[in-house]
Amino acid sequence: MEKLYQEIILDHYRTPHHFGLRDPFDAEVHHVNPTCGDEVTLRVRLEPADDNDDPIVTDISYEAMGCSISQASTSVLTDLAIGRPLSEVLATLGEFTTMVTSRGTIEGDEDVLGDGIAFAGVSKYPARVKCALLGWMAFKDAAVQSVEASAAP
């Protein structure tokens, strides 16, 4: 059990980072896990970079109701994403998704995932994968909407 519920996860669960909904934001999404009823409302704020067209994720704010895994993974996501270029965050998201859906076959790269590596144990429990991905998928959705909104004339 300690492999699944690492101390990092329990810490983020008890004290989630960047919790609450804030302005300004470019897109807000509401995602649910239909199997358990867990919910997250998440906002993303992107700002143009000075020297290229890869925007910076300047804020992720959220309200969520859910289990320790879903709450902690959303909190970890905000730590990993805020202040970084969107392309890097999406690469991290890809790595995180690959790890947690691997049924324990892919350990994950700590250099890429940071605290996200603590969720490696989730991959052995297929029923919990959706919990770990709830906030991340909400972010992906909101980021896409933000980019589309900024591209619109």
Add this chain to the structure above:
Amino acid sequence: MTDQLTASAVGAQADVIGPTAGDVPEHPVLSAAELTAAQDVPVSGAALSPADIDRIRADFPILERTVRDGKPLVYLDSGATAQRPVPVIDAEQEYVTGHNAAVHRGAHQLAEEATDFFESARQRIAAFIGAGNPDEVIFTKNATESLNLVAYSFGNATFSDQPAAQRFKLGPGDEIVVTEMEHHANLIPWQELCRRTGATLRWFKVTEDFRLDLSEIDELINARTRVVAFTHQSNVLGTINPVEILVAAAQKVGALTVLDACQSVPHMPVDVSALGVDFAAFSGHKMFGPSGVGVLYGRYDLLAAMPPFLTGGSMIEQVFIDHATFAAPPARFEAGVPMTSQAVGLGAAVDYLGDVGMKAVAAHEASLTGYALQQLSANPGLRIIGPAGTVDRGGAVSFVVDGVHAHDVGQILDDAGVQVRVGHHCAWPLHRRFGIAATVRASFALYNTPAEVDALVAAVADSQRFFGVG
């Protein structure tokens, strides 16, 4: 008496199963009188002793396995799906290895035997639930399909020009009444039927003490009411609803009653004729039978007037290139080749339950439920979502643990080998009613023991320690 019944179950288990082509089915087609007699034989109501339960457990091979690194399996999720005893597994195997053919088709010997197996199962299931006529038992793939069958048939009646179907027509001004404690399977088909026909959906609320709020029954069930669909026993709360009151109110205004009996038929004596309901639905896999088979009971005169749901082979009377007429029930509602071995297995499951006696099953589960409620209530950080006592209450025990999400409780329980369900249990509106996202649910069956309740209680306390709230 209980010794006798378990001996018979063990006897069935010991039978060598092999190719037995040419054998007559184990359960020949019975007359109505024999069916009535058969139903009366086993029930004694005598309490099952721990030794009886040990012998019953031995009939369920899966209960011997371990999970999560060698922990004994503590299976407390029978409300989701129950495990199967050897006689059920053997009955399916006997049918498949010795008698398999497409039923009601062909004139060869195997087809005759297969049809006898299938129809014998229908007769025994009809007797088990007190249906007056085996033709009132329709095989479906599960209770969800049974409930959809009724809802879609009423929807089809709305667009039918058949005189007999007119009584089921629905439209604006008509009302369908459900309850706030329904499983989605007895809610969404009615939501959708209302959407298609313009009828209005209404519902009974649930009180703070987890019972149906009947205070507005005369307003809710009124001259506009056409259907009253409700669960016999809540799959979350365990609450057993007052069928007689709801049926009387529906009958007074000429509304049809649809009973979700998924959580009652496996756990207590249910006599659909005595209850007076027009329809009842239940699933095989929740009552020691196979998955892939469910039952719709319907009053014959209603079934005979209802339009079909699924159409195609086997459900016809005559077919022309541009139209068709339909067979009498139950065939009208059993299009295509049915789930034959599953129906045979369900027949064996009702034999098994009948041999134990449903009063004895109910008494054993009530005793487990009472013990679980008592032990869990002693935990101050835990709140039972359901009636506190065993009166008008079945063996689904749902709860929330302060400070620990149901998924996390379930994970710690799973690590201890205790298999429960977590989430909203397909009753999301009920969870919303109580302002909770998810509950932990332990649900009991005949094979569970007080020691398993102890394992549950201990694992819940472990989860509180693990998350630092205990």
